[in-house]
Structures are given as C-alpha cells and as structure tokens.
Amino acid sequence: xxxxxxxxxxxxxxxxxEKVIGEALDLLEQxxxxxxxxxxxxxxxxxxxxxxxxxxxxxLTSHLVEDALASTPPSILMYDRAGxxxxxxxxxxxxxxxxxxxxxxxxxxxxxxRKAATIDVVRLTRLTDACEHIHFQSTALISADVPExxxxxxxxxxxxxxxxxxxVTGTFRxxxxxxxxxxxxxVRGGSEAxxxxxxxxxxxxxxxxxxxxxxxxxxxxxxxxASVPSELISMSLTGATxxxxxxxxxxxxxxxxxxxxxxxQLARKGAPVIFGGSPASFDMRKGTTPMGAMETMMIDMAxxxxxxxxxxxxxxxxxxxxxxxxxxQSGFETGLGAVLAALAGINVVSGVGMLDFESTQSxxxxxxxxxxxxxxxxxxxxxAQRDEPLAAHLFDGIRPDTQFLTMPHTRKWYRIxxxxxxxxxxxxxxxxxxxxxxxxxxxxxxxxxxxxxxxxPNLPDPALQKELRSxxxxxxxxxxxAGLPDLP
Amino acid sequence: MExxxxxxxxxxxxxxxxxxxxxxxxxxxxxxxxxxxxxxIEQGYIPGLRRxxxxxxxxxxxxxxxxxxxxxMKAALAVLGPALEAxxxxxxxxxxxxxxxxxxxxxxxxxxxxxxxxxxxxxxxVDLGSDVKADRFIDAAVETRADLxxxxxxxxxxxxxxxxxxxxxxxxxxxxxxxxxxxxxPVSRAWAAxxxxxxxxxxxxxxxxxxxxxxxxxxTP
Numbered sequence: 001x002x003x004x005x006x007x008x009x010x011x012x013x014x015x016x017x018e019k020v021i022g023e024a025l026d027l028l029e030q031x032x033x034x035x036x037x038x039x040x041x042x043x044x045x046x047x048x049x050x051x052x053x054x055x056x057x058x059x060l061t062s063h064l065v066e067d068a069l070a071s072t073p074p075s076i077l078m079y080d081r082a083g084x085x086x087x088x089x090x091x092x093x094x095x096x097x098x099x100x101x102x103x104x105x106x107x108x109x110x111x112x113x114r115k116a117a118t119i120d121v122v123r124l125t126r127l128t129d130a131c132e133h134i135h136f137q138s139t140a141l142i143s144a145d146v147p148e149x150x151x152x153x154x155x156x157x158x159x160x161x162x163x164x165x166x167x168v169t170g171t172f173r174x175x176x177x178x179x180x181x182x183x184x185x186x187v188r189g190g191s192e193a194x195x196x197x198x199x200x201x202x203x204x205x206x207x208x209x210x211x212x213x214x215x216x217x218x219x220x221x222x223x224x225x226a227s228v229p230s231e232l233i234s235m236s237l238t239g240a241t242x243x244x245x246x247x248x249x250x251x252x253x254x255x256x257x258x259x260x261x262x263x264x265q266l267a268r269k270g271a272p273v274i275f276g277g278s279p280a281s282f283d284m285r286k287g288t289t290p291m292g293a294m295e296t297m298m299i300d301m302a303x304x305x306x307x308x309x310x311x312x313x314x315x316x317x318x319x320x321x322x323x324x325x326x327x328x329q330s331g332f333e334t335g336l337g338a339v340l341a342a343l344a345g346i347n348v349v350s351g352v353g354m355l356d357f358e359s360t361q362s363x364x365x366x367x368x369x370x371x372x373x374x375x376x377x378x379x380x381x382x383x384a385q386r387d388e389p390l391a392a393h394l395f396d397g398i399r400p401d402t403q404f405l406t407m408p409h410t411r412k413w414y415r416i417x418x419x420x421x422x423x424x425x426x427x428x429x430x431x432x433x434x435x436x437x438x439x440x441x442x443x444x445x446x447x448x449x450x451x452x453x454x455x456x457p458n459l460p461d462p463a464l465q466k467e468l469r470s471x472x473x474x475x476x477x478x479x480x481x482a483g484l485p486d487l488p
Numbered sequence: 489m490e491x492x493x494x495x496x497x498x499x500x501x502x503x504x505x506x507x508x509x510x511x512x513x514x515x516x517x518x519x520x521x522x523x524x525x526x527x528x529i530e531q532g533y534i535p536g537l538r539r540x541x542x543x544x545x546x547x548x549x550x551x552x553x554x555x556x557x558x559x560x561m562k563a564a565l566a567v568l569g570p571a572l573e574a575x576x577x578x579x580x581x582x583x584x585x586x587x588x589x590x591x592x593x594x595x596x597x598x599x600x601x602x603x604x605x606x607x608x609x610x611x612x613x614v615d616l617g618s619d620v621k622a623d624r625f626i627d628a629a630v631e632t633r634a635d636l637x638x639x640x641x642x643x644x645x646x647x648x649x650x651x652x653x654x655x656x657x658x659x660x661x662x663x664x665x666x667x668x669x670x671x672x673x674p675v676s677r678a679w680a681a682x683x684x685x686x687x688x689x690x691x692x693x694x695x696x697x698x699x700x701x702x703x704x705x706x707x708t709p
Contacts, residue, residue: 101645103644113678142644148652152645237597282551285550287601287691287692289673359674
C-alpha cells in the first residue's frame with residue numbers, strides 16, 4: 001500500500017530561510033533588543049552579554065542564540081484536564097484553538113458587537129469543548145463583569161471549569177502568573193505533576209520593533225521556571241512597526257522570537273518554547289491590522305517554516321477574519337487561513353471564532369469554523385490507498401446498470417473517505433427553502449442553542465471546583481476586588 | 489510678488505512631498521529673510537497640508553505619504569513656532585494636548601500617527617510616550633494647562649485602562665477641566681461612550697477633527 005502523501009506548502013527556499021535567520025542573528029548581535037525587565041537583563045549579563053542599563057538595550061551573540069536553540073525541545077506534549085489525552089505540539093501536527101483575548105461578543109440575537117460577560121465566556125468555552133476539530137481551548141474572551149485587575153486569572157478560571165481541553169492563555173499583569181499557575185497545579189494535583197503534563201501554554205508578545213516589555217519578559221521567565229510552555233507572539237505590522245517587505249518583516253519577526261527564546265532558556269535550560277506570532281499586513285489606508293489579508297497569512301506561513309527549520313514547535317494567528325458579521329468575508333478569510341495553516345503544518349493555530357481584528361468572538365462563527373477545521377484535517381489526511389488494486393476489482397463483471405451505492409466497498413469506506421456536511425448547506429434549493437431559507441449563521445445559532453441546552457457542562461469534580469474557586473477568590477480579595485459574579 | 493508666490497509654492501510642495509528637510513530649510517530662509525511669518529504659514533505650508541488632505545480623500549495618498557507630510561509640516565512649525573511666539577503674533581496653536589499610550593501598553597504606532605497629525609494641524613502636543621500611568625496623564629495635563637487629554641491603546645487588554653484615567657479625573661475633581669479623546673485599534677464609539685470620554689477618533693484624521701471640535705467647544709463656553 002502506498003502511504004498517503006501529507007500535503008504541504010512551503011513558501012521559502014532553503015536559501016531564503018537561511019538568509020532570514022542569518023540577518024536576524026546579525027540584527028540581534030549588532031542592534032540587539034530592548035528589555036524593560038531588570039531580571040531578564042540580569043540573566044543576559046550573567047550570560048556575558050553586553051547590556052546597556054541606561055537604554056535597556058541588550059546585544060545577543062549568535063553563539064548564545066545557537067546555544068538556546070540547542071536546549072529548546074523540538075516538540076511539547078500537552079495534556080487535557082484529566083491528564084490522559086496527549087497532544088503533540090511539534091512536527092507537522094496541527095491543533096486549532098479559538099483566537100485569544102477578544103473583549104467583545106457578537107451578540108447571537110442582535111448580530112451586533114457588545115462587551116462580554118461571564119455567561120458569554122462560559123458559553124464560548126463550553127461550545128469549544130464540544131467542537132471535535134478544535135483541539136485546544138483558549139482564554140478567548142475577557143469578561144467585563146469582573147474587576148480588570150483579575151481579568152487574566154478569571155478567564156483561566158472559567159476555562160478550567162468549563163473545558164477539558166489544553167489551554168492557551170497569558171497574563172495581563174506580573175502578579176497574575178502566580179494564581180494562574182496555582183490553578184493549573186490544582187487541576188494536576190501539584191506543580192511537579194504540572195511540569196510533567198503541561199495543561200496550558202502562556203502567550204507572550206514582544207512589542208515591535210525588538211522590545212520586550214516588563215510584563216511579557218516576566219511571563220517568559222516565570223513560565224520557563226515552571227516548565228509552562230511559552231508561545232512567542234511577535235506581532236509586527238508591515239511598514240508601521242516593521243519593515244514593509246515580507247522578507248524584511250520576517251527578519252524582525254525571527255529576531256524578536258529568538259530573543260524571547262533566549263530569555264526562556266536563560267531562565268531555565270530546556271524550557272518549552274513555541275515559535276509563534278500575530279503579525280499583520282498593515283493597512284495603509286485604514287491604519288488597521290488585517291488578519292485575513294493574504295500577505296498576513298504569507299508572513300505566518302513563512303515564519304512558521306523558519307521555526308520548523310530551527311526545529312521548534314510553531315504557532316500562528318490564522319483562521320480568523322476581519323469581517324464584523326457572518327458573511328462571505330468571514331467565511332473565505334477563515335477558510336483560507338485554516339487551510340493554509342494546516343498545509344504549512346503549523347502546530348498551534350489560534351483564530352477560530354474570531355472577527356474584527358482579534359477583538360470579537362462569536363458562538364456562531366466558532367461552530368462554522370469547526371466545520372472549516374474539519375475540512376482542513378480531511379485535506380491533511382490526503383489521498384490514501386485503501387485497496388490493492390485501487391479499483392480494478394470493483395469493475396469485475398461490469399454491466400450498463402452497475403452502480404456503487406449498494407456495494408459493500410462503498411459501505412466500508414464512505415464514512416472514512418468522505419466527511420459529512422454539518423452546518424454547510426448541501427440541500428437542494430427546494431429543501432433549503434422549505435427549511436426556512438436559513439443562512440449558515442442561522443443554522444449555527446440554532447446548533448449553538450441546541451448544544452448549550454443538550455450537552456451538560458464538563459465540570460471537574462466538586463472538590464477541584466471548590467479549590468479553583470478559592471484560588472480565584474483569594475486573588476480577587478488580595479487585589480481589593482469585592483465578590484466575583486455568580487456562575488451560570 | 490511673483491517671487492513670493494514661487495516661494496510659497498515650494499513650501500507647499502515640501503509638505504506635499506513629505507520632505508521634512510526641505511520644509512525646515514525653507515522655514516529657516518523665511519526667518520532669515522524676515523518674511524511675514526503668519527503669511528508664510530497660511531499661504532505656504534497650510535495649502536500644502538490641504539492638498540495632502542485632498543490627495544488622501546481622492547485615494548491617491550496612503551498613510552506613509554500622510555504621515556511623512558505631517559512630519560514635514562511639523563519640521564517647518566518647529567522652526568517658525570518660537571519666532572512666531574516671540575513676535576507676539578497670536579500664534580497658530582489651536583489648543584494644548586497631552587497624549588500617550590495607556591499603562592501596560594508599549595505599542596505607540598497609533599499614538600505617534602495621531603500625535604504627528606495633531607502637531608501638523610497646529611496643536612501644541614505634549615507626548616508622554618507609552619506605558620503611561622493614569623495619574624501621569626492628569627499631572628501632565630494640569631502642569632501644561634492642557635485642553636485635551638488623548639488616550640491611546642492598541643491592546644484589547646490595556647484599553648480597559650482608558651476608563652481608569654477618566655475615573656481618576658473624577659476622583660481628583662478635574663473631570664470638567666479637560667476634554668478626553670480616546671482611540672486605538674480596539675476602541676469603538678460605544679466604548680468611548682461607555683467610559684464617558686468626550687470623543688473618539690477612529691483614525692488619525694478623525695482624531696484631528698474631533699480634537700479641533702472639542703478644543704473649539706472648550707474655548708467658547
């Protein structure tokens with residue numbers, strides 16, 4: 001049997017990849033990066049790097065970067081809440097997760113954006129948990145009904161309560177890391193168990209060009225020491241905060257990510273790091289950051305290729321849209337992004353559910369995107385050889401009235417070779433009209449309501465619920481935040 | 489007069505071309521030759537800026553041209569401003585603005601765009617940079633007797649800090665003294681209304697229009 005070829009797309013020649021890496025290393029050595037965080041600068045000084053305390057500029061030798069690369073694991077095993085199901089973040093594995101950090105919800109009824117509350121976060125989390133093709137959960141939505149100071153820990157709290165999947169999250173304040181780590185350790189039954197079976201990835205975004213803020217550098221250090229995987233989210237805007245050419249932006253992206261990777265490795269050798277990003281082809285008219293632009297996706301695919309060349313796990317913000325409602329644009333941008341990310345073999349693909357430049361989440365879009373991800377996975381499975389011969393035996397004794405519907409061969413293979421449509425319309429016109437002329441958004445809204453009422457929340461055992469609640473309440477109290485919202 | 493017109497045309501052209509160096513050189517020549525400075529601005533540089541606005545509206549110019557032109561305008565004003573003030577002319581300041589990016593956010597591209605457009609349009613801009621604490625905005629506004637405070641945020645997470653500045657203004661009994669204009673990628677009109685900001689600029693040009701309206705409203709009770 002001939003194995004199925006895994007379809008794969010690469011945008012850069014090997015020479016190009018090496019040129020980008022070479023220029024990035026030169027950039028780090030000659031210009032360096034700005035590191036606001038004193039502890040991170042101390043790590044660089046201890047590693048013998050020239051650090052200018054006045055300007056906070058750190059120069060990194062290629063040797064240091066290469067050492068750091070050598071000690072970074074090429075893949076990471078993530079585990080679900082139960083600690084039993086394993087997910088490889090590495091190789092050409094692809095895992096979709098909802099785009100993280102939205103502050104608004106596209107209201108299911110009014111189809112207008114509004115701020116999000118606890119109930120929205122819970123619904124989105126529960127639906128993500130129910131989506132077969134969305135392997136990871138993310139703290140995708142920030143609820144406005146808790147004090148801003150604990151917004152980071154609160155979204156993780158809700159995620160751990162209502163989802164069984166590995167999480168992608170991050171801090172909004174330095175002090176946020178501790179309660180968040182406590183919650184993760186509580187789920188695992190201790191910090192050692194958490195080290196062995198990572199449950200959450202922490203995102204950390206450098207500020208373009210070539211800056212690490214105090215908060216993000218601290219997140220890298222704290223995560224590395226706790227063996228929590230850090231996802232480096234370089235987010236350059238072409239022609240605004242980075243060179244305008246795709247190649248130029250790639251050099252900056254690579255340099256920023258490599259400097260973050262070094263901070264992680266200096267904090268703890270062997271710390272898990274993911275080479276990720278959220279760059280955008282800056283819109284020179286609107287001043288916006290289109291995530292659905294083809295050039296944005298090209299930068300994503302190209303830096304992921306560079307990450308793979310460096311033998312690192314990869315991540316990108318793809319499979320999301322800048323549209324404001326469920327429309328043709330939201331579908332084509334998400335479809336293109338998810339498929340291209342899959343073809344590029346990007347390990348963690350953040351974006352599903354998201355609209356309006358990473359600012360808004362939608363329950364309906366999440367479910368539509370689940371279908372898109374399913375199609376992308378089908379594509380990755382490729383064209384397999386199921387039989388030997390492929391077909392000759394099916395034509396034995398062929399007659400003019402031969403059909404395949406009743407062949408055992410059809411029955412054996414049709415569910416494996418072909419995916420059923422879920423929300424996608426494959427009705428005849430009359431059937432579609434008879435069913436009420438519904439758009440895919442209408443059908444998704446119905447499915448969201450049905451899932452939320454039919455599928456009970458996937459809560460952990462009551463003792464763990466109580467423990468998570470008490471960590472969350474302690475965090476809120478110590479920040480002077482009175483009472484947390486009641487859970488639905 | 490022929491000569492003057494040619495001179496004004498070169499000033500306008502420097503702004504249209506986004507050539508900060510030429511704009512400043514021409515401004516220095518104007519000082520050396522003791523030209524009528526308000527006329528130099530009104531008939532030389534401002535028509536250039538207006539032409540840039542037209543080119544933008546026509547879809548000919550994009551942000552790189554727009555911001556380069558703003559920088560050229562700013563370069564000319566930096567040369568002419570002190571002399572104008574010294575001469576006791578009314579000057580061209582349309583108002584004093586304190587601007588910065590909210591605490592926790594060190595992304596300042598959007599804020600820089602707005603700050604340069606505001607200066608190019610004759611506002612006196614005090615740029616506090618990025619990662620600015622709520623009280624620092626207010627202290628700076630008090631110290632510089634600002635008319636407006638402009639708050640920028642790129643991240644959805646730091647945008648929440650804009651509310652904090654307005655809360656602190658209220659707590660310090662200064663809310664009525666300053667107009668507050670908010671902006672940034674995740675900021676919407678609804679958000680501005682919710683936190684009680686006086687205005688919202690959806691882009692750098694809108695911010696200028698908003699600032700002008702707010703500053704004018706503030707001067708004429």
